Amino acid sequence: MTAPATVDTGYEVVIGLEVHAQLLTRSKMFCSCSAAYTTAPPNSNTCPVCLGLPGALPVINRQAVEMTVRTALALNCEIPPFTKFDRKNYFYPDLPKGYQISQYDLPLSQDGHLEFDVDGVRTRCGVTRVHLEEDTGTMHHAGDVLQEATSSLVDLNRCGVPLMEIVGEPDLRSADAAREYLVRLRQILVYIGVNDGNLEEGSLRCDANVSLRVRGATELGTKVEVKNMNSFRAVHHAITFEIERQARVLDDGGALVQETRGWVEARGATVSQRSKEMAHDYRYFPEPDLPPLQLGRDLVESIRAAIPELPEARAARFSSQYGLSAYDAAVLTGVRAEADTYEALVDAGVSAKVAANWQMGDVAALANEHHVALADSGLGVGGLAALLALVESGAINGSTAKELLSELYIVGGDPAALVTERGLGQVGDAAQLAAVVAEVIEANPKACADFRGGREAALQSLVGQVMKATRGRADARMVTTLLRERLSG
Amino acid sequence: MSSAGLTAAAMAAALRRGEVTPQELLADARAQVSRLDSSLNAFLALTDDLADRQAERATEMLRDDRLGAGPLCGIPVALKDVLCVEGYPTTAGSRILENFRPPYTATAVQRLIDAGAVPVGKTNCDEFAMGSSTENSAYGTVGNPWDVERVPGGSSGGSAAAVAAGMVPISYGTDTGGSIRQPASLCGVVGFKPTYGRVSRYGLIAFASSLDQVGPFAHSVEDAAVAYAVVAGNDPRDSTSVIDAVEDPLSALRDGVRGMRLGVPREYMGDGLEAGVRERVTEAIRVLEELGATVEEVSLPSTELGLSTYYIIAPAECSSNLARYDGVRFGMRVERPSLTETYLRTRDQGFGNEVKRRVMLGTYALSSGYYDAYYRRAQKVRTVIAREFDAVFETVDALVCPTSPKVAFTTGAIQDPVEMYLNDALTIPVNLAGLPGISLPCGFSDELPVGLQVIAPRLQDARVFRVAAAYEAATEWHRHRAPLVAA
Numbered sequence: 001m002t003a004p005a006t007v008d009t010g011y012e013v014v015i016g017l018e019v020h021a022q023l024l025t026r027s028k029m030f031c032s033c034s035a036a037y038t039t040a041p042p043n044s045n046t047c048p049v050c051l052g053l054p055g056a057l058p059v060i061n062r063q064a065v066e067m068t069v070r071t072a073l074a075l076n077c078e079i080p081p082f083t084k085f086d087r088k089n090y091f092y093p094d095l096p097k098g099y100q101i102s103q104y105d106l107p108l109s110q111d112g113h114l115e116f117d118v119d120g121v122r123t124r125c126g127v128t129r130v131h132l133e134e135d136t137g138t139m140h141h142a143g144d145v146l147q148e149a150t151s152s153l154v155d156l157n158r159c160g161v162p163l164m165e166i167v168g169e170p171d172l173r174s175a176d177a178a179r180e181y182l183v184r185l186r187q188i189l190v191y192i193g194v195n196d197g198n199l200e201e202g203s204l205r206c207d208a209n210v211s212l213r214v215r216g217a218t219e220l221g222t223k224v225e226v227k228n229m230n231s232f233r234a235v236h237h238a239i240t241f242e243i244e245r246q247a248r249v250l251d252d253g254g255a256l257v258q259e260t261r262g263w264v265e266a267r268g269a270t271v272s273q274r275s276k277e278m279a280h281d282y283r284y285f286p287e288p289d290l291p292p293l294q295l296g297r298d299l300v301e302s303i304r305a306a307i308p309e310l311p312e313a314r315a316a317r318f319s320s321q322y323g324l325s326a327y328d329a330a331v332l333t334g335v336r337a338e339a340d341t342y343e344a345l346v347d348a349g350v351s352a353k354v355a356a357n358w359q360m361g362d363v364a365a366l367a368n369e370h371h372v373a374l375a376d377s378g379l380g381v382g383g384l385a386a387l388l389a390l391v392e393s394g395a396i397n398g399s400t401a402k403e404l405l406s407e408l409y410i411v412g413g414d415p416a417a418l419v420t421e422r423g424l425g426q427v428g429d430a431a432q433l434a435a436v437v438a439e440v441i442e443a444n445p446k447a448c449a450d451f452r453g454g455r456e457a458a459l460q461s462l463v464g465q466v467m468k469a470t471r472g473r474a475d476a477r478m479v480t481t482l483l484r485e486r487l488s489g
Numbered sequence: 490m491s492s493a494g495l496t497a498a499a500m501a502a503a504l505r506r507g508e509v510t511p512q513e514l515l516a517d518a519r520a521q522v523s524r525l526d527s528s529l530n531a532f533l534a535l536t537d538d539l540a541d542r543q544a545e546r547a548t549e550m551l552r553d554d555r556l557g558a559g560p561l562c563g564i565p566v567a568l569k570d571v572l573c574v575e576g577y578p579t580t581a582g583s584r585i586l587e588n589f590r591p592p593y594t595a596t597a598v599q600r601l602i603d604a605g606a607v608p609v610g611k612t613n614c615d616e617f618a619m620g621s622s623t624e625n626s627a628y629g630t631v632g633n634p635w636d637v638e639r640v641p642g643g644s645s646g647g648s649a650a651a652v653a654a655g656m657v658p659i660s661y662g663t664d665t666g667g668s669i670r671q672p673a674s675l676c677g678v679v680g681f682k683p684t685y686g687r688v689s690r691y692g693l694i695a696f697a698s699s700l701d702q703v704g705p706f707a708h709s710v711e712d713a714a715v716a717y718a719v720v721a722g723n724d725p726r727d728s729t730s731v732i733d734a735v736e737d738p739l740s741a742l743r744d745g746v747r748g749m750r751l752g753v754p755r756e757y758m759g760d761g762l763e764a765g766v767r768e769r770v771t772e773a774i775r776v777l778e779e780l781g782a783t784v785e786e787v788s789l790p791s792t793e794l795g796l797s798t799y800y801i802i803a804p805a806e807c808s809s810n811l812a813r814y815d816g817v818r819f820g821m822r823v824e825r826p827s828l829t830e831t832y833l834r835t836r837d838q839g840f841g842n843e844v845k846r847r848v849m850l851g852t853y854a855l856s857s858g859y860y861d862a863y864y865r866r867a868q869k870v871r872t873v874i875a876r877e878f879d880a881v882f883e884t885v886d887a888l889v890c891p892t893s894p895k896v897a898f899t900t901g902a903i904q905d906p907v908e909m910y911l912n913d914a915l916t917i918p919v920n921l922a923g924l925p926g927i928s929l930p931c932g933f934s935d936e937l938p939v940g941l942q943v944i945a946p947r948l949q950d951a952r953v954f955r956v957a958a959a960y961e962a963a964t965e966w967h968r969h970r971a972p973l974v975a976a
Contacts (some may be wrong), residue, residue, distance in 0.1 A: 052813045054694040055573045055595060057727050087809050089855070091832055098812020154817065154904070283855035285864060288698035288806055290728050325966045 010251065011212035013243050014220055015178045016170035019185060020163055021195040022135060023067045028160040029134040030058030030101065037157040038201075050160035052096030057289050060085075064132060064162035065108065065293065067194040069303045071164060072109030072130040074192050074310060075185075081302050083108045084292040085132075089283045093154045094137040102165075104284040106293075107131035114168075116184040116312070118177045125181050135161040164194070170209065170220065173236030175239040179232055182206055187311050191336045199230050206235055210242045212250060222256040228263045238263035242270055255418040310432075314339055322352035331360055341375050348385035351392070358388060362402055366409045378412025379405070381478055387415040395419060397426050399472050427474045430482075433466070436474070437482045440465045451487055459483060494974040497564045497712045500658060504551055504563045504754045511547040511563035511607060515540055518565035519607050519665045521656045524975060529632040531641075531650040533570050534578045535610040535774045539602075540565070547605040560715045562605030567651040567660035570611040571618055572598050572703070573692040577910050581694045582616040582626040582644075584838030586820045595692020596727070597661065597703045597720040604719045609657055612647030616841045617811065618663055618696040621671055622903070623914040625843045630900050633676050634971035635678060635937055639897040642672030642912075645706070649676040652706045655974035659707050663693060665700045666799050667892075667916025671719045671926035674892035674940025675704055675929045677969065679713045680706050681959070682916075684948050685923035686731040688717075689724030695810040697803035698729075700920045709931060709967055710958040714738035717950070735950065741955040747781030749956065752885035756792035757915050763895045765934025770891045773931040773941045776963055777889060777956070787885060789877045795918040796910060801854050801867035802921075807844075808851030814868035815841060846906065875922040887956050891915055892928035892940035915942065925950040930966040938969075 025035045031049035034040075041089035048056040069079055086104035122487035136155035141149035168186065172178045186204060189195040196203050206229055209220035226242055229235045242261070244248065249256055261270035286292075309317070311333045318339075333339040338359070345355040359374070367373050377379055387404055390396045396404070396419055404415055404424075419425055427433060440462055441448055450458035459480070466479045492500055492514055519535075526532055547563035550556040568574065571581045573591035580586045594602070601608065615625035615850045623631045623646025631646040633639040634654040641650040645662025649672035652660050662669045664682035673680025681704045688703040695701060705716035721735045753774060758767065778784045816822035816835030824833035840848070854863035881888070893912055903909045919926040925946055931941035941960065947953040961967050 048591070051818065053591060053593070053819070054574075054579070054581070054589070054813070055571075055591065055692040056593075057691050057729075059726060059728050081498050091812065091815060093815075093817045093828065096813060100811050146572045230810075233616060272738060283809070283852065283857070283860075285805060285809070285855050285860070288729075289695075360767060 008296055010215070011219070011247055012172055012215045013175075014170045014211045014213060014223075015170045015172035015174075015180060016208045016209045017172070017181060017240060018209070019166040019168070019182070021071075021189055022203040022222070023064050023164055023168065023194055024163040024196060025061055025063045025067065025162050027061060027063075029061050029132070029162040030160055033160065035161050036163060040157050042153070042155040043157060043158040046159070047450075050096075051156060058101060058287075060290060060293070061162060061266055063078065065295075066079055066299075066303055067162075068132045068164050069107050069295065069300060070192055070307060071166070071189065071194050072112060073300075073304050073387060074188050074307055075114055075127045075130060075166070077109035077112030077127060077130055079109050079295060080106065081297075082106060082292060083293055085287040085290045086284045087287050088133075089095060090280045092136070093152065094139050094156075094159070096137065096156060096159060100133060100136065101287055101290070103131035105171035106292075108293075112186060113209065114181065116180055116189075118180050123177055123180070124173040125177075128167040128169055130164060130166050131264040133163050133165060135163040157363065170211075175236045175243065178208060178239050179236045182232060182235055184312075187334065191311055199232065202230060205230070208235065208242075210246070211256075212243065212246045222258050224258070224270075225260045226263055227260060227273070232263060234263055237268065238270055241268065261461075294366065308336065311336075311339075318342075322356070324352065328356050328360065332356060337373060337375060341373070341381055344375075344381045345385055345388075347479045348382065350385050350388045354388055354392070358384070362405055365408065366418055370410060372410065380411050380412065383408060383412060385413065390415055390419060394475070395425055397473070397476060399467075400424050402428070403472075424473060427470050430478070433470075433474060433478055435480055436466055436469050437479065437486060440469065441483075441486055448487055490719050491520065491522045491976070494708075494970045495658060496708045497561065497658040497715065498709065499597055500564055501560050501562070508913055511544040511551070512881065514563060514565055515544045515607055515609070517655055521654065522609065522635050524717055524976065525634075525654050525656065528637050529634065529650050529654055530629045531612055531631055531647040531654065531656065532610045533566070533580060533582070533613050533628055533647070535588055536574060536577050536608050537596055539574065540609050542626060543602065543607040547607060550605045556585055559604050559719065561601065561659065561719050564607045564659060565657045566601060566606045566716075567609050567648055567657045568598060569614050569618075569645050569648045569660070569662045571614060571663055571694040571696075571775065572611075572661065573694070573836050574598055574608065574611070577611065579611065579694065580628070581618070582614045583626060583814075583839065583841070583844070584627040584821060585814045585835070589820045591692070593692065596689035596724045598692065600722075601719050606659075606719070610663075612645070612660060614647055614662070615644035615668075615736050616844050617694065617807070618665055618668055618701070619646040619807070619847055621667070621909055622898075622900070623647060623672070624900060625841055627841055632900075633897045634973055635677060636897065637901055637973075639937070640675065640900050642675035642897065644668040644672075644895070645680075648706050649673055649678060649680065652676070652708065653971055654676045655970060661703060661705055661716070661720070663696075663703050664916075664920065665696050665702075665803060666920050667913040669704045669706065670916050670926055670940070670942060671893045671912060673928040674942075675897040675938065677938030677966075677971065679708050679710055679927065679929045679967070680704065681713045681717055681927045681953070682919065682925065682951055683717060683721060684731065684925045685920075686729050687721045687735065687925075687948075689720075689722075689727040689730050691724055691726040695806075697806040698810060699806060700799075700803060702920075710927070710954055710961045711739070711742060713927070714742060714954045714958075723840055729924060731948070736948075736951045738951045738954045741951050742958045744955050744959075745780060746777055746956055746959040749782045749887065750885045751777060751782045751784045751956070752787035752888045752953065753784060754789045754792065754881070754888055754890055756785050756789050757890035761894045761911065761914065762891060763934065765896065766891050766894060766939050769932035769934060769939040770941055773960060773964075774889055777960055780959055780963055784889075785885065787881045787888070789874075789918065791870065791874050791877055792914075795874060795921060796914050798867045798870045798874065798921060799913075799917045800850065800910065801863050802871060804847040804851030805854045805864050807857055808848045808855065811840075811844065811848055837946060843906070868943060871921045874918055878918070878922045878924060878946070886945070887949075888944040889956070890942050890944070892942040896934050896937035896939060923947055927955045927960060929954045929957050930969065931960070931964070932966055
């Protein structure tokens with residue numbers, strides 16, 4: 001199924017995304033329970049604090065604050081010197097305290113932006129704020145449909161996991177732009193090590209505020225908040241659906257209602273969940289159990305200094321420094337560990353172009369097949385560099401290298417030693433090859449005649465015969481030269 | 490002879506002389522409880538196993554010098570039923586927590602256990618510490634040991650009565666707007682509210698987080714100082730707990746008040762005082778003057794705003810703090826077909842009227858459109874009140890004034906909530922400013938105890954004890970015991 005094309009509705013589309021990202025901290029936001037909750041039996045990864053028992057008190061997780069600041073700085077935000085936590089009050093069984101500790105009017109960061117290309121056009125989306133809060137528990141409803149469930153079970157293992165909310169400005173003007181923003185944002189979050197980027201499992205969540213207005217209008221139209229999108233594809237589909245739905249209402253002379261709608265994947269549609277009238281009054285007020293936070297400039301600057309080169313900047317550098325195409329540079333820098341691997345290969349003496357070709361070709365295929373990145377494989381970066389050095393020096397040819405790569409990828413080993421042991425060294429001795437070439441010409445008169453008759457492809461089949469006779473060890477270039485000489489002689 | 494009515498210091502001395510054992514002190518405490526509690530109702534639950542274990546432990550600690558037995562080792566204590574003790578019923582005086590047994594122990598209680606104190610039981614209190622008479626408990630009213638027809642004050646009425654009745658020499662309560670000092674005053678005992686943040690709130694069932702503070706009741710200032718010292722100090726589990734080291738409250742106990750400047754806030758001696766209270770407090774101030782203190786009248790102009798400020802901030806925090814009592818995970822649940830109905834019925838049947846009143850007040854004060862007019866403004870007034878105290882403490886070292894405008898009243902006599910709230914008018918500003926304050930006996934009016942309040946700047950808890958100890962040393966009021974103490 002391909003993504004539906006964005007339809008031009010005649011209206012200007014206004015989209016702002018709110019992204020929630022679970023932080024990769026060791027412990028929860030306000031207690032020492034593990035933040036890795038998914039494998040624990042229900043309600044076992046809990047304590048008096050995250051269960052909201054009477055008398056329990058929260059203590060701020062320093063690592064979560066630092067990760068949020070790291071994210072905010074990567075998104076070009078300002079970090080105010082003074083920030084505080086607030087209580088967001090509402091009743092729901094997955095919220096054991098009856099309030100969520102979040103941030104209201106003095107968030108950890110504000111006024112940032114993210115720049116990216118949409119179909120070759122440079123686009124900038126403001127980031128209103130990045131703030132820190134705690135995740136809720138999860139509910140398991142008996143039956144398929146919430147409205148028809150006769151009972152629900154509550155699991156509080158997730159309750160209190162640090163959750164970062166990244167509020168985007170309504171600067172996005174198409175479903176494509178929204179998807180691209182989310183792709184870039186996700187890439188950065190994963191790159192700086194604060195989130196695992198998993199939309200499907202909900203460690204990264206996206207809500208979209210979508211509205212339309214007549215082109216040229218300055219007032220924003222009535223906005224609809226769309227939830228429940230757990231893939232990039234779903235985000236694109238849901239926004240596209242919503243644009244078309246809203247355009248139809250407006251075209252028919254109707255008025256939109258401010259509401260929350262959920263994306264129902266199976267139906268390919270958004271469905272109304274809650275109208276503005278039913279919206280909660282969260283009664284935010286400063287969390288009296290936590291003193292305000294004052295972040296020292298030194299701390300902020302040390303966090304800034306430790307932010308790695310971000311993917312876009314790194315891709316630009318790869319292009320200029322290593323002479324890679326924009327495409328290759330983007331692929332190689334998309335995942336931080338891959339980019340690190342690439343630079344390690346180059347540092348180990350592999351030429352930039354060779355390293356790129358191998359890493360994006362055979363190595364990527366093997367990594368995919370075995371679910372093990374090169375850096376974690378038995379062969380490792382050093383092993384691959386040693387292998388490619390043998391190709392570079394002419395000691396083995398490319399096809400031998402491919403076979404060795406495949407063989408050694410998981411188990412590892414010294415490529416040079418193996419080449420010697422098995423006699424895999426490239427046959428580059430002219431006299432030795434001449435004899436084989438002569439035999440092949442003798443045995444394939446038809447192919448020889450074809451080549452002489454002008455059919456260039458016939459030469460390749462003869463080269464193949466020579467390679468076969470030498471068990472793939474012949475220097476292919478030398479074989480080609482020898483064949484040409486003999487056949488045209 | 491029973492040890493009932495002795496100070497903790499006297500008991501500790503007897504323990505060290507080998508004249509008595511922790512088990513005997515515990516037996517005396519139990520005997521006093523069983524003799525008097527049917528009429529007083531000070532205890533909601535007895536922690537018998539824990540008390541026996543602690544008496545054993547105290548015996549060992551006292552036997553072996555290396556175990557560092559402190560002044561509360563082997564001393565029976567009582568705990569207000571808002572402090573969590575692992576495995577024991579902790580109700581906060583509410584129906585909604587009737588069968589709740591916390592799986593963990595409050596930091597303050599743990600420090601007592603570590604010190605070898607012997608927790609006898611959990612004491613009655615106003616539901617979620619909301620009240621000034623302990624009449625808001627879901628488990629019945631508490632009698633004042635000086636006159637069982639009268640209230641002991643509140644909300645820590647059970648803890649105050651338990652000491653006044655000689656059941657235990659030390660008990661602990663909590664003070665959010667006067668809930669230690671006011672019942673201490675009405676029951677003729679010493680009650681101390683530390684600087685906000687001095688005692689950990691971890692494991693204390695919250696009423697209003699920015700105001701709640703744990704503190705002791707005792708027969709003497711020295712006992713109160715000792716009881717405070719054992720539970721005070723930073724707790725990494727309470728982010729609002731003060732980090733600075735605790736100044737030894739015993740260090741200045743014998744320093745006297747000669748040369749000290751004491752202020753009497755004009756607004757605390759106003760028309761609302763009963764004549765008897767005014768007379769006793771005026772006499773007490775004269776005693777301090779005779780001991781060499783300089784006494785001057787000072788002004789805290791915003792005092793009258795304290796009550797209304799408090800009744801915005803405390804309900805706002807309580808409306809949020811009490812949201813967790815929803816019947817889903819612990820405590821009472823009134824099961825109904827829908828989630829919303831279950832919430833509504835559980836909270837309707839689980840909470841008493843005063844709690845509901847404050848939850849509604851607080852919900853309203855925080856509502857969209859009303860926040861600025863109520864909560865935000867109250868926070869500003871709170872800052873003004875704290876600054877006025879700061880200004881006054883530029884010229885005086887401590888303040889002396891009445892604790893409660895009246896002596897213990899008859900149970901059921903006050904029905905109007907606002908009239909009830911006025912009982913705390915002289916204690917609330919101290920909570921709003923986070924200051925330390927003490928109430929100690931300064932005589933009687935119509936045979937009922939009157940309390941003198943001493944207030945000092947933030948973190949100057951030792952100064953409160955110093956002034957109080959000087960007064961106590963010069964008077965005999967603290968030696969009086971309610972007639973029912975002796976069998």
